[in-house]
Amino acid sequence: MVTQKNTLSGWISLRKARKAVLSKTTYRGITAIIIFFICWEVSSRLNFPVVGQIPPPSSVFSAMRKIIGSPDFWGSWLVSFKRVFAGFIVAQIIGIPLGLLMGINRVFRDLTFPAIEILRPIPPLAWVPAAVIFWPTAEMSITFVTFLGAFFTVVLNIIGGAKSIDVRYIRAAHSLGSRRRDIFLRIVLPATLPSMFVGMAVGMGITWEVVVAAEMIASRSGLGFLTWQAYVAGNYPVIVIGMISIGIAGFLSSTLLRVIGRRVTPWLKVI
Amino acid sequence: MRNNGHNAARDENFQAGHPSGEMNIASVSKAYGVGPLRQPVLEDCSFTIESGKLTVLIGPSGCGKTTLIDILAGYEKADSGIVTIDGQPVKGPGRDRLVVFQETALFPWMTTFENVIYGPMVRKEMSRKDLESRAISLLEKVGLVDFKDKYPTQLSGGMQRRAELIRAMINNPKVMIMDEPFRGLDAMTRELMQEYYVRLFEENRATNLFVTSEIEEAIFLADQLLVMSYRPAKIREVIEIELPRPREFHMLTSKEYLNYKKEALEILHEEAMKAFASGSNVAAVDFLEAYSERQAASGQEGRDSFD
Numbered sequence: 001m002v003t004q005k006n007t008l009s010g011w012i013s014l015r016k017a018r019k020a021v022l023s024k025t026t027y028r029g030i031t032a033i034i035i036f037f038i039c040w041e042v043s044s045r046l047n048f049p050v051v052g053q054i055p056p057p058s059s060v061f062s063a064m065r066k067i068i069g070s071p072d073f074w075g076s077w078l079v080s081f082k083r084v085f086a087g088f089i090v091a092q093i094i095g096i097p098l099g100l101l102m103g104i105n106r107v108f109r110d111l112t113f114p115a116i117e118i119l120r121p122i123p124p125l126a127w128v129p130a131a132v133i134f135w136p137t138a139e140m141s142i143t144f145v146t147f148l149g150a151f152f153t154v155v156l157n158i159i160g161g162a163k164s165i166d167v168r169y170i171r172a173a174h175s176l177g178s179r180r181r182d183i184f185l186r187i188v189l190p191a192t193l194p195s196m197f198v199g200m201a202v203g204m205g206i207t208w209e210v211v212v213a214a215e216m217i218a219s220r221s222g223l224g225f226l227t228w229q230a231y232v233a234g235n236y237p238v239i240v241i242g243m244i245s246i247g248i249a250g251f252l253s254s255t256l257l258r259v260i261g262r263r264v265t266p267w268l269k270v271i
Numbered sequence: 272m273r274n275n276g277h278n279a280a281r282d283e284n285f286q287a288g289h290p291s292g293e294m295n296i297a298s299v300s301k302a303y304g305v306g307p308l309r310q311p312v313l314e315d316c317s318f319t320i321e322s323g324k325l326t327v328l329i330g331p332s333g334c335g336k337t338t339l340i341d342i343l344a345g346y347e348k349a350d351s352g353i354v355t356i357d358g359q360p361v362k363g364p365g366r367d368r369l370v371v372f373q374e375t376a377l378f379p380w381m382t383t384f385e386n387v388i389y390g391p392m393v394r395k396e397m398s399r400k401d402l403e404s405r406a407i408s409l410l411e412k413v414g415l416v417d418f419k420d421k422y423p424t425q426l427s428g429g430m431q432r433r434a435e436l437i438r439a440m441i442n443n444p445k446v447m448i449m450d451e452p453f454r455g456l457d458a459m460t461r462e463l464m465q466e467y468y469v470r471l472f473e474e475n476r477a478t479n480l481f482v483t484s485e486i487e488e489a490i491f492l493a494d495q496l497l498v499m500s501y502r503p504a505k506i507r508e509v510i511e512i513e514l515p516r517p518r519e520f521h522m523l524t525s526k527e528y529l530n531y532k533k534e535a536l537e538i539l540h541e542e543a544m545k546a547f548a549s550g551s552n553v554a555a556v557d558f559l560e561a562y563s564e565r566q567a568a569s570g571q572e573g574r575d576s577f578d
Contacts, residue, residue, distance in 0.1 A: 168376040171346060176390035176442065177366040186393070190380035267380050267422040 055237045060244075063237035073226070080222040080249060083139075083211050087146025088204060095154035096196065102155070103162020104188055116155065124148040124210045125217075132218050142214045149210035150203030157199025161192040194268060197261035204257055208250040223249065292356055292367060292445025292478045294320040294343065299352030300503075301338055312338050314503035316352070320446060321495065325472050325479045329489045329535065330499025331543045336482050337373075339504070340450045343480070344370045356445060366390060369439040370448045373455075375431045377423040383434050384410070384419040390442040409437040413467055429460035433467060440471065449481040453488070462520070465491060469518050486539065490531050491518060498535055501542045508538050 037057050044056030055063075067073045102109040124145050131141035165188060173187045215224025227242030262269055296318050302311040312335040320326045330336055341347040343354060345364040354361040356368060377386050387406045391397045397405070410416040413433040415426075423431055432452055439447055449468075453461045469492055472479055483489050489496055496510040512531055514522050522528055 166376075168372060168374065169378060171344075171364065171370075172372075172376040172378075173389075173393075174364045175344070175366055175369055176438075177394040179393070182393045186389075187378065190378075193380075265380070267424065 055240060060237045060240045063235075064241055067238065067241060076221065076223045076226040077245065077249065080211055080215065080224065080246075081253075083142055083146055083215075083222065084204075084207050084249075084253065086143045087148075087211070088150045088207050090143070091147045091150035091154055091203065091207075092200070095151050096158060099155040099158025099196075099199075100162055100188070100192065103159045103192065104184070109159070113159075116152065120152045120156075124206070125213050128214055128217055138218055142211065142219055145214045146207050146211045149206040150200070153203040153206060154196070154199040157195045157202070158192055161195030162188060164195075165191045190265075193265050197257065197265065200257055200261070201254055204253050205250065208246065208253065212246055292320075293322040294368070294446050294478070294480070295353075295355045296320075296343070297353045297355075299339075299342060299349045299354060301335075301342060301347070301350050302503075311503035313342075313349070314505055316505045318497055318506045318509070320478060320480050322478050323476045324494040325469075325481060325492055326495045326497060327489045327493035328480060328482045328497045328499060329484065329486065329539070330504060331501055331539060332484050334499050334501050334542070335504040336484075336499065337450060340370065340448055340482060343448055344368055366394075366442050367445040368448055369442060369444040369446075370450060371432075371435050371439050371452045373451045375423065375435055377431055377435055377438070379423050382420050382422055383415060383426065386423070386434060387419075387438045387441055389438065405441060406437075409441055412471065413437055427460075428456050429464055432456065432464055436468065436471070440475070440477075443477070446478045446480060449479065451483055452481075453483075461488070466520070468492070473517050486532060486535055487523060490514075490528060490535065491520075491523060496531070496535060498538045499542070501545045507542065508535075510534060 040051075040054070041056045041058060043051045044054060046052065098112075102112055127145050127148055128141070131144045132138065135141040135144055169187055169191065170183065173183050178186070211222065212224035212227070215222040216228040219225050223242055223246050227239055227246070230236070230238035230242060296316060299313055299316045300311065301313040302309050304310050316339065318326075328336060328339075338347065342349050343361070345361050345368070361368070377383075378389070381389065384406060387410065388402050391402050391405075407416060407419075410419055413436065415430060415433055415437075418426060418430060418434075423434070426434065436452070452468075453464045456464060465488055472492075481489075481492055490512055493512045496512055497506050498508040498510065499505070500507040510531060514525070514527060514531075
């Protein structure tokens with residue numbers, strides 16, 4: 001009986017997965033990308049104003065064939081990923097507890113929020129010169145700037161999430177005999193998770209923006225530097241490769257976040 | 272913290288499954304607003320929720336039932352008067368008086384099963400095995416056993432109400448307080464819920480306070496019917512309902528039932544007319560109440576989430 005039920009549900013989930021992968025949305029998406037490449041190739045060949053200056057996909061692909069085997073190219077990926085994740089993870093390690101504390105403790109929030117609100121509007125890139133001066137290595141300064149990119153978004157989203165927890169849940173938990181610890185771990189934390197992940201998703205996007213710009217300004221490695229170097233060298237197809245790489249890297253990072261987010265907030269995907 | 276100061280004797284009482292709470296409400300008053308804007312909501316409200324009985328509180332909508340419940344539950348403080356449970360004054364929320372709210376307060380991030388076992392689990396008073404079997408037997412009673420691993424958003428409105436009902440019941444509270452728990456359900460589901468509820472009550476005979484604005488529901492469920500007046504609210508009338516138990520729906524056509532209904536309706540009509548006559552006042556009072564609730568809520572944030 002049990003195995004029958006399991007194979008049945010397995011079959012259903014397999015069908016669901018196939019349905020999701022082979023859906024109309026997927027086909028439309030693939031069509032959109034193909035049309036995009038065709039427009040690009042055509043406009044480049046016909047030498048349209050402005051867009052015609054961009055190397056066509058054909059030359060980008062041939063440049064790609066050369067570069068794809070080179071360890072330097074993948075090294076750039078690795079370096080950028082390391083910077084993004086170092087900054088991002090440190091931002092979570094500091095930002096999540098800080099945001100939670102600010103969300104649940106009014107006194108602490110009143111004492112810290114104004115300082116954060118003053119620092120927050122400063123664009124992370126404006127920190128680059130100061131960071132280069134204050135941190136001993138260029139690596140650390142870039143990681144610091146990336147950290148800033150994710151930090152404020154995460155903190156703000158967590159505060160918002162923790163503040164907006166419905167008082168009904170807190171009351172119910174109190175009545176049922178929860179201690180402070182239970183209220184925090186079983187109510188506040190899970191109730192805040194969705195907004196925490198919204199903050200992370202936005203923060204991850206900012207992190208990639210920041211790391212690329214910082215690499216162009218203050219570094220001699222990474223995908224941002226690769227793109228900049230190609231520009232300096234006049235190697236136009238590689239500029240495009242650098243751009244596409246950054247796009248894909250950002251997409252992979254946010255997909256990873258989304259997968260983790262779905263795992264830890266299973267109640268949101270239902271219905 | 273303050274909820275956990277229960278003594279051993281009381282714990283034994285819970286475990287034995289003989290909740291015997293009697294609540295006494297003695298001249299409780301509550302007003303919102305200050306100065307000329309002050310609006311009394313409850314005034315000199317006194318009654319007893321008798322042990323092992325199902326007491327139903329009925330009153331015109333907007334008469335202050337929810338305020339009264341917040342005071343009984345310990346979420347709000349009365350301006351004057353005393354609320355006691357088995358002789359002990361009520362100081363704050365506690366699991367000896369569990370409230371089932373109008374809107375669902377099931378935790379969305381927990382499955383039905385996790386919701387149901389929440390109370391005993393955080394208090395660590397039952398072994399995991401006992402707790403699980405007790406939860407399953409309760410889930411069976413309300414027909415939710417197949418839905419125990421679903422999240423609240425996957426349940427229908429009626430199922431959510433039932434889950435919430437047993438989440439409170441599993442704690443064997445001395446007094447169960449039901450704040451219009453079936454409001455907003457469609458007529459069929461509502462009837463079904465009344466039946467589930469009255470069966471559960473008749474099996475356990477715990478002390479229950481059920482608040483409603485539906486006269487049929489009130490008489491069908493009640494041992495004792497308290498009719499509230501319009502603002503400032505107090506108890507207008509206490510009607511002992513002597514319909515036999517177990518209650519069946521066909522009793523809703525009996526002569527006794529109709530007499531009770533007539534009696535209660537006359538009082539309610541009078542009170543509704545008063546509410547109507549006060550006209551523009553209603554909006555002002557509602558506004559004040561909502562406003563001061565908001566104020567209280569924002570003032571408590573820090574404490575509410577961590578106390």
